[in-house]
Amino acid sequence: MHSGVKVGLRLLPAPPGSGVIFRRTDLGGFEVEAIGRNVARVSYATSLMKKGVLISTTEHLLAALMGIGIDNAIVELDNLELPILDGSAQPFVEMVRRAGIRKQRRARTYMRIRRTVELRDGNKFIAIHPADSYSVSYSINFPHPLIGAETYAAELTPEVFQREIAPARTFGSLQDERAMRDMGLIRGVSAENCIVLNRDSVINGPLRYPDEFVRHKMLDLIGDLALLGRRILGRVVADRAGHAMHTAMVALLLRDRSLWEEATLDDEAGQMRSDMPVAAPTLA
Numbered sequence: 001m002h003s004g005v006k007v008g009l010r011l012l013p014a015p016p017g018s019g020v021i022f023r024r025t026d027l028g029g030f031e032v033e034a035i036g037r038n039v040a041r042v043s044y045a046t047s048l049m050k051k052g053v054l055i056s057t058t059e060h061l062l063a064a065l066m067g068i069g070i071d072n073a074i075v076e077l078d079n080l081e082l083p084i085l086d087g088s089a090q091p092f093v094e095m096v097r098r099a100g101i102r103k104q105r106r107a108r109t110y111m112r113i114r115r116t117v118e119l120r121d122g123n124k125f126i127a128i129h130p131a132d133s134y135s136v137s138y139s140i141n142f143p144h145p146l147i148g149a150e151t152y153a154a155e156l157t158p159e160v161f162q163r164e165i166a167p168a169r170t171f172g173s174l175q176d177e178r179a180m181r182d183m184g185l186i187r188g189v190s191a192e193n194c195i196v197l198n199r200d201s202v203i204n205g206p207l208r209y210p211d212e213f214v215r216h217k218m219l220d221l222i223g224d225l226a227l228l229g230r231r232i233l234g235r236v237v238a239d240r241a242g243h244a245m246h247t248a249m250v251a252l253l254l255r256d257r258s259l260w261e262e263a264t265l266d267d268e269a270g271q272m273r274s275d276m277p278v279a280a281p282t283l284a
């Protein structure tokens with residue numbers, strides 16, 4: 001999207017407890033873990049860096065993996081930026097579905113939020129409240145006749161993610177295009193991978209949802225919070241936040257261990273146990 005370079009990407013299985021690991025096959029297989037301490041540059045996209053090796057625009061793939069419940073995966077790529085594809089998380093979801101999902105024999109470890117955590121910057125904010133599941137509510141207020149004030153809220157299950165959130169595409173306006181190109185950004189952007197707005201309409205419609213914009217912001221948030229390295233048990237509320245604020249929340253949670261605890265869910269542990277091989281009954 002931003003660099004405009006060609007990239008090949010492959011998803012591979014990883015053992016329990018691995019998390020998501022990016023692997024640069026063009027740099028001898030150098031690995032960069034998808035975790036908050038590797039967050040490098042955050043402006044119009046989220047980038048990771050480790051020992052000078054960059055992995056750029058991670059949010060849509062990480063949202064897809066979190067959204068459909070993938071905890072462990074290796075992501076091989078042969079360049080510095082993930083592909084933008086159609087501007088949504090949908091093509092990544094389809095990749096995983098085609099490959100299939102294997103349930104691993106270890107209970108998932110969650111990050112259970114213990115008390116409300118909040119970050120505020122003027123009228124932007126993000127908060128996470130304690131809860132027994134992972135839900136997100138996002139609000140935006142864009143000065144555009146098609147957008148304005150929108151709020152979207154969802155309980156984050158794989159079904160809801162695939163149907164309501166994954167297809168929502170990134171967006172940008174023709175008014176901002178020149179400034180972004182001057183910054184060396186959006187070299188790979190086209191009407192095939194981005195909703196393009198002019199002053200009062202969408203020039204490459206139709207939209208996939210009337211409120212596709214706020215749904216895409218939620219997708220970005222889910223992808224950025226995936227850098228916690230664990231699935232959240234908490235209720236996330238965000239208003240006009242962005243990648244910088246999303247990743248600031250990740251840094252805050254990873255820094256302050258008193259804000260959360262590791263937890264497993266009883267019914268999942270039970271399911272995992274029932275997957276285990278059972279000794280065959282011995283006939284007398």
Ligand SMILES: [Zn+2]
Pocket residue numbers: 059060170216220
């Ligand atoms: Zn995005």
